Amino acid sequence: MHDIRMIRDNPEAFDQALEARGAQPVAAKIVALDAERRDVSTRLQAMQGRRNEASKAIGQAMGAGDKERAETLKAEVAEIKSAMPQLEDRDRALGEELNALLAGIPNIPADGVPVGPDEDSNQEVSRWGDQRNFAFEPREHADLGPALGLEFETAAAMSGARFAFLRGSMARLERALGQFMLDMQSTERGYTECQPPLLVRDEALYGTGQLPKFAEDLFKIYRNSNWLEFQLRKIEEKISGDATLRETIEAASEAEREWREMGGDRLWLIPTAEVSLTNSVRDQIIDDLSQPLRLTALTPCFRSEAGAAGRDTRGYIRQHQFSKVELVSICEPDDHEAEHEHMVRSAELVLEALELPYRKMLLSTGDMGFGARKTYDLEVWLPGQQAYREISSISWCGDFQARRMNARFRPEAGGKKTEFVHTLNGSGLAVGRTLVAVLENYQQEDGSVAVPSVLAPYMGGIERLEPAA
The missing domain is CATH 1.10.12 (Lyase 2-enoyl-coa Hydratase; Chain  A, domain 2)
Known part of the structure; x- marks a missing residue:
């Protein structure tokens, strides 16, 4: 959500920022709605004040025996009461219209974010690791996986497309990856491990920006x-x-x-643990935020992928159900830059420990998520596809989500003044996509896949995934 005062004071700058994101200018409409709403609110407050004054004066007139004045005041109060409901309805309608308009507007990009319409305008920041030289033609994970226990047809028979059934050592490898990531983030990088709900109400998804704009990308359930x-x-x-x-x-x-x-109730399956973790500070005032509040969780995630028709329909890249280690940070505004770098580095360290080559990309205005002001993507090298593919997206959202959630902090201990927190979120990492990267980078000519050495404590002695006979 945007600060209405900022839009009111800088309408042209706001529209220019939206233009950089490919959005239409709306400042004039917002300012006009806000002006009308404030005018109606002012009139309503004046009427309420006059009603209270007149009501008090009625008692005084009655006490003084001035019945004529009392009757005049009663008529005035009755007239005010009859006029107020219409004005209250208008005030409420304008507020709802303004909030609905603001809720559908993306966050504005930070300074230095490259301007462009799509991923082609993203900027490469750095690369790490050497791409392996294979003595054979590397295969894609979708070709390697089925013989190793990554079954797509089994899942499709019970759930449809974009689901997978993992069996045996393949299931063990996915579990090992998730636990390794969670252990690293919670023991080495300062994140507190959490186990959040997988089902949330509308307000939680509104708070992080998935609702109302992206409802079609979510799964929901109804009770009764x-x-x-x-x-x-x-x-x-x-x-x-x-x-x-x-x-x-x-x-x-x-x-x-x-x-x-x-x-009866409507609940939504979380598309990412960002929703649950970030909403843990919803409607709160944090008294001491001198140190960022860092949270992490390994959860299943659910996405309908309604807007991704035709993309990655083959394989394990884009699924309706997948696991992810999420990183969330709640911090003071002055700490956001250092916290963003810390979060990016936390994700990079997982890839480096697994010895998976990757590159770091600064996303353009047209490729960032709805709630982000600045985003880095980490893209892992997939030799079977001969391409870098996104495995983590780490975003600074400013106070955009905090305004939607009403999450604040006190800059001074014991002080009355409060400010909105800043929120950051990212993957550390997407477990399924990391599994894909391991399969393709560690594949052997005979169709087996070596297990990265760092996962040995989690694999119960399994050093290699062997294809079924």
Whole structure:
């Protein structure tokens, strides 16, 4: 969420920042809505003040025996009361319209972020590691995996496309990777290990920016859904009949109210543990943030990938369900740059420990995520594809998420003044994509895959994944 005062004071600069992100200018509309809302609020406050004054004066007039004045004041109070509901409705409607508009606007890029429409404008910052010279033609993981226990057809039979079934040492390798990453981040890099919920409410996804704009990319579930579906069918019948739009909306609102009274609820499967970890400070005031609050979790993640049709449909790169070690940091505004570098380095160290070549990319304005001000991607080398592919994305969001979550801190101990925190998030790393990188970089000519030495304590003596006979 954006600071309305900043937009009001710098409308041209705000539109220029949005233009760099490929978004349409909206400052004039925001400023006009804000001005009207403030005017209505001012009028409403004046009416409320006058109503209170007149109500008090009625008692004084009655006490003084001035019935005529008392009746005049009563008439004035009645007139104010009759006019206020319309003004209150307008104030509420303007506030909702303004909030809805602001909620759909992406974060503005930081200084130094390359301007461009897509990934072709990203800038390479550095590279690490030497690409292995194979004495044979390296294969892609989708060709290697099935014989080693990475089964796509088994999963498709029960769940459909973009799911995988891992068996035997392949499942052990994925578990080893996740635990190795989690151990590194929690014991060496200062992150506190967490086990957050996988199901969250609307407010949590709104707080981190997935809602309302990206609802189609998420999976959701409903409790007591059969009753709600029955009510929605009745509403659909009204829509096709003679009901007015207002009657239809009122019926839908009433159905939702009754459904919630019955214990009905809508929950969403998290697309990343960023949602749960970042929302752990929602509606809080942190008294001491002299040291960044660093959190990490290894969780399943769920994405419908509605906007990714045709991309990576083969293999284990882009799945509906996958595991990831997430890194989240909550810090003071002055600490964000150092914290961003710390988070990037935390992800890099995992790749270096696994001896996987990678490159570091600074994303352009057109390739950054909705809530980011600045993002680095780490791209791992996949010899089977002869390409670098994203394995971690690490973003600084400024106070964009904090405003949506109302997460604050006190700059001075014991002080009354509060400020919004800054939030950062990143992968340390995506476990499935790391598995892909290990398969392709450690493959052998006979179809087996060597296990990276750093994973030996986690593999129970397994040194190599062998293809099935």
